Amino acid sequence: NGSAGTEQAPSITAGTAPGFPPFEMKEGGELVGFDIDLFEAVVSETEYRFDGWSEFEFDSLIPALTNNNIDAIAAGMTINEKRDQTIDFTDPYYSSDQAIVVREDGDFSPGSLSDLADRPVGAQKGTTGEGVVQDELVGDEISENQYNAYDNYVLAIQDLQNGNVDAVVIDVPVAETFAKNRPVEIAFVYETGEKFGFGVRTDDDELTSALNSGLSAVRESGRYEELTQKWFGE
Ligand code: GLN
Incomplete structure (x- = not known):
């Protein structure tokens, strides 16, 4: 005042x-x-x-x-x-890269974006993670309808757990937090060098x-x- x-x-x-x-x-x-x-x-x-x-x-x-x-x-x-x-x-x-997050069960352990070929992939609408999916995967490794866009990342991670998508592309520090609390893990990091x-x-x-x-x-x-x-x- x-x-x-x-x-x-x-x-x-x-x-x-x-x-x-x-x-x-x-x-x-x-x-x-x-x-x-x-x-x-x-x-x-x-x-x-x-x-x-x-x-x-x-x-x-x-x-x-x-x-x-x-x-x-x-x-x-x-x-x-x-x-x-x-x-x-x-x-x-703050700085970040993108993480490719998968279920912890070990059935699917991609090591690079090309390993995501023909897999349903999720990200949150309007994010740079979505940008990676659109720019690097859609129309190449995956078809347009294999990209699942979510209103928020909590729904995307939930759908990963449910088996509706096989990977979620999300900022590394957030992926690490989800990995601590849910049965998911980081398969690999895709370097984007982002700054918040x-x-x-x-x-x-x-x-x-x-x-x-x-x-x-x-x-x-x-x-x-x-x-x-x-x-x-x-
Ligand atoms: N850093 C990402 C972006 O800017 C994601 C941000 C978020 O989901 N809150 O697009």
Whole structure:
């Protein structure tokens, strides 16, 4: 709260897409995760006040941002050229590759993308994992109807467990988390060298630079390190 005579700091909201552990998930009805803690820590280093979270399916986050329903996205979102045409990103705060996840029973252990030939494969709509499936597999190793697109990765992993797909393409740290809690495992990693950033509207340069300064402050204070310890045990 601004004190008398000073302008009150603007307040912002943020959007996320739970079901992407340990970045964002629901625990006992509560939204928790690395992105949640990190984003709130970053905002607390700025002049902005934080007005809370809204939850969306992943592929609705960018429209929600550009329609002014939210002011920022914190959702393990990869900075890439396509998205950069519509929104801006802060500096990167995490790195990832894609994991090819299979059932733990050992019946199917692919070692490369070509081993997925003629297999049903799943990913979450609008993700870079979906991009790998579309660009590297569909029309080549697998047919279009062998790609199963899910609203969220929890449903994709569930369908993998049920045997409706034989592999799911998903970010490595999230694959590792699912592998700890469910009967699935990483068969191999497909290197994409992705970097996650917070999404901001292109006309909101002030917020983008404030979040970048906040991110530096959170790294310098040791808070970033604490949060990676807490959520990834790194
Ligand atoms: N990092 C991936 C992407 O940006 C997946 C993000 C997610 O599912 N939350 O597309």
